[in-house]
Amino acid sequence: MASTASQNIATPCAKCPLRELPVFGGRLIDVNVIQAFKIGELTVAPGGTILLEQARASHLFTVLSGWAFRYKTLEDGRRQIINYALPGDFLGLQSSMSETLGHGIEALTDSVLCVFPRDKLWTFFASDTQLAYDVTWLAANQERSLDEQILSLGRRTAIERIAYLLWYLFDKARGLGMTKRNQLDMPMRQSHLADTLGLSLVHTNKTLQRLRKERSIELDDRTLRIINEDALKKLARVDDVENATRPLI
């Protein structure tokens, strides 16, 4: 069905809509290099598995459209969402180059991913320094956002964590042009938020309501509206990060 159809209408890198975006401005790799690296596209439906937690990863992905998330689980079922992937995010590298994965990746919406062969990475590293550099840049930068997530989980209170997460996601989506005014379509359920924040579902719900009552956000079914961005940032104690452009693989 959807996934089969999309194989035939694969987006050529030259027509990649992401390349137009300012966030990726000025540091784009030669289209032909990327195109040569790319072996196909993967289409996944909401709730679909992109990478199994125990699997050995043989591919690398760039999200072309849609939302996904990376997670780990404990034997007894406790799940922790590590981060969310939006268009332009590069996935699969984390699995320490060729060992088993250790984390799963699941789609939240209908998603399309560009697929690259892991075992060709070496070849492309050798032939294109820019690509090597960019992959490293992306890996290093993802670490940065994990650092922030660790700070959140370790030292922020429930309401601060939520404020940070919502602001972070909104800001990231804004850079990708996915927002309208102060409004963002967020596909995850409260249980996803809870599993991201290290909180229980019930407490997440109650804390969300506190944020609504103080008019910092609105959050109906699946759309987030930021009513008071400054209040949110202050609460989350966001240290303004210069939003530099980033590479796109």
Add this chain to the structure above:
Amino acid sequence: MASTASQNIATPCAKCPLRELPVFGGRLIDVNVIQAFKIGELTVAPGGTILLEQARASHLFTVLSGWAFRYKTLEDGRRQIINYALPGDFLGLQSSMSETLGHGIEALTDSVLCVFPRDKLWTFFASDTQLAYDVTWLAANQERSLDEQILSLGRRTAIERIAYLLWYLFDKARGLGMTKRNQLDMPMRQSHLADTLGLSLVHTNKTLQRLRKERSIELDDRTLRIINEDALKKLARVDDVENATRPLI
């Protein structure tokens, strides 16, 4: 003093003691390449700052000897330790290649670090594919251990977190030959552990005692003894990771 003296006795890469270790076996970069990349050594005393939280990082480091840790702080002083660096660990890349740092690095013991110029990284990427590949490998692998830390903070209980952290550190040190039997010299104080685990100092102390009472560990002044490794791993729900060799820059 110490730091001046050490400039004169810099370890040539050819005599790097780390290269002997099995953990780094079989995937070592040509000594001459590393040696050309290395511009000096940095010696730091316990409590000394390796990288300031607000600074712009211009160097990359490999820990040659000693313990250090990476941390972030919130304005009001709450500190979160992100991870610990032991010999062979590569530092400074996280600062998303040339932006401001966002985290600090501090030495726990007398430490010696090999220093590399960040702005030459590109040059070496271009001239040595293996080095580029290894740097990326290290970045990806560090992400892996941050994933685990996120799982801990988000979903493990206090006692599980401690069990995991102690086992993780012990296992890592064991790979480096820093343990004697079941015993490890751990330079951090309980306040460091608390700031790593996202717990208060008091609760860390009380939980530590529970682990001692059930004879899983001993922890006197600064030495950790693992009495019952299996119990620890079971409590922490460690999924046995194949301990592959890793690159050394």
Add this chain to the structure above:
DNA sequence: CGTTCCCTTGAGACCGCTCAAAGACCGTGG
């Protein structure tokens, strides 16, 4: 021998948890 740093202990408060159940919304089928 006083100061300082660290570890330990106790007491009480609060944040976030679990359990349980009631709305709300939606698609499906009778």
Add this chain to the structure above:
DNA sequence: CCACGGTCTTTGAGCGGTCTCAAGGGAACG
């Protein structure tokens, strides 16, 4: 069109894990 089941959100009640505050004890060091 309504009944029904499913998924998700919301509420309430009570428990407990972790926190803060406060103080005491031990070891190292000048």
